[in-house]
Amino acid sequence: MKPIRGGAGEAGQVAARLATAPRAVSRGSLVHRLLEDERVLGVLLLVPTIVLLTLFIAYPFAKGIWISLTSASVGQAGEFVYLKNFVKVWNDSIFQRAAYNTFVYTAIATVAKLALGMWLAILLNRHFRGKRLVRAAMLLPFIVPTVLSTFAWKWMFDPTFSVLNWSLYQLGLIQTRIGWLTDPTLALGSVIAVNVWRGMPFYAISLLAGLQTVSPELQEAAAIDGASAWQRFWRITWPLLLPVTMVVTLFSVIQTFADFQLVYVLTGGGPANSTHLFATYAYQIGIITGLLGEGAAASLAMFPLLFVIVVIQLWYIRRVEGR
């Protein structure tokens, strides 16, 4: 179709053509009118997103809730059992241990990742030779597939051949082997350390992006006024970085809370359940034992609390952004 260029003659011809095809025009103009309506257009543009979210987020989530309320096992739909699965996992000592571990794991790992990530971001925000190379290298733990890097850590923590123990022994710092994965407390500490190692670059690079939006003039002005490095950080950098920090922490809490691969590869939840998390225990019940209902209940048990944490964080982010 030729574009309408304007002019009385051409306009007349167009009008005549439209007059000879009234039905097509009315249909076309109806679609046109609808698309001109922002509300309709908005809904239409949202449709693909809604379909995707429904298919890949809402449906599996609703299905998970439904399964957790049934006695479903692999190959059997099961019956509706109300909250029986939740009651069972709640009274399960292994689940209680997994719940405790998950909270300790998430809390310590999140704080450590934030502190170290912030420290690294501030360092990398300075000018020095090879800055780009260091920035790229810093991302390595985040880029390497988790399973692969966790296997490397598994070898480093190996009860017999640990390179860490060997190094400490050679340096004269230890006389006997350290049971990185055999002692219950150390085992949980070790998996937290690996999580911090892996997750820190995400904090560092996100906070570094945030830092670069902070005007250096503010820092310079404060320095001229005699503010110390700590005062400059606490009074200028931290408040300006808070919205980014909150968003990064939000994502990190969700990811850490639901962590699976790392513990599965390093310890399988052992020794004696001392490193089980919600996700690893849910996998054990749902997939290895085939009790899908109970597995879903163990998996969803973390949802209410995670939901509250996320809501509080989102509320706080809005508050901070609204200042």
Place this chain on the structure above:
Amino acid sequence: MDTPKQRDAARPGPVDRRTFVKGAGLVGAAAGIEGILAARRAPAYAQGTKLHLLRWNDFVPAADEALAKIVTDANKALGAQITLERINANDLQPRITAAISSGSGPDIIHMLHNWPHLYEKSLADVSDVAEPIGKAEGGYYEACQAACKVGNVWRAVPHTIVPGQIAYRKSLFEEVGAKEFPKTWQEYREVGKKLKAKGFPIGQTAGHTFGDAPGFWYAYLWSWGGQELARDGKTVAIASKETLESVKFAVAFWKEACDEGGLAWDDSNNNRAFLSGTISATLNGASIYVESLRNKDKYKTDKGALMHTDILHGAMPAGPAGRFHYHAGFHHAVMGYGKNQKLAKDLIKFLHKTENYEAWFTPQRGFSVGATNVWQKHKMWDQDPVMLPYKTAALSFRFFGYAGPPTAKATEVYSKYIIVDLYAKAIQGMKPEEAVAWAESELKKIYA
């Protein structure tokens, strides 16, 4: 050039049953199709459909190669297109869960342990395959039957057992005065104490790992007379004097004789520790010995001898109640959703044909043994005396859940590592009485 009429005649039109049979009769007369028609069933080669067989990655590559050849032969013999897929044993259950939930996937899946009980409703009845094989081969081992027969129905065909025996260093044991492998736990503890003092402890996992940990601790429990359930199959019987004695002994045994890093070992740690010469003995499949043979020059003892010349195997020591083992049983299950169940059963029969099974069994050299008694008599056992303990290992094979049946509940106990952790907790410092009480409370919740 063809006329339209000729073209119409040449064009394949709808074929009714009568025309097809007449045409097929003419074409196939030389192949004896009358006999097939008389038998009122298609010959095996006429079934010509696709089949997907999912198995674990065998530890013995030569056996996997033999299996690939057998499957190629099966393609010809059954007129099928068989896809043989091998994955890590740990990945089988996620695949099974996905396949059953979606109602599609491999036609035959390799099952371990008592999985036929776990997936009973989703597996085809294969009694017509399992029963004749068992009868023809002198009967299945009791544990194989317990694993695959749910009620009166066979839900999988027992294929093989990967037995566990204790691989030990002959020279080290001799140095501390043990001319032969210890027969009782007390003897093993005493020998182990001396070995640990020399810097060569016994290596045993008490971690969360699917093979060696349950393989050792279940068998250990039974040897002391401890049991998960009473004979009625319902009453939890773990809290007994026998179990408590076993826990107390285990704590001392661990401290005096074992590598204490074993709490964090998986199924491969003991292999590495043994082959690098840091431990003197460990419960394992024959993989340590097989690997030492495969790479003879790579593995040497502290005295420079080839490692494989210093390895022998012994059965689990006996406790007050006797000597028992828990081995890894492998079975083939025909999936209930499969559209070619007849062909799947034919393939299993084909794999169990004596000449085919033998072609796969021989290169195993005893790493995997037959699920039926007849394979104890095979001439393969004359090849290597080091492997002889594996020959009859399956005779003392018990299944978890004992003294009850290996039900899905028993799997829950197994998969939650309750029996392994009963000992691991005590080893870590929990009072033996408390560890037993903990295990009892967990078992009661599961069997409620």
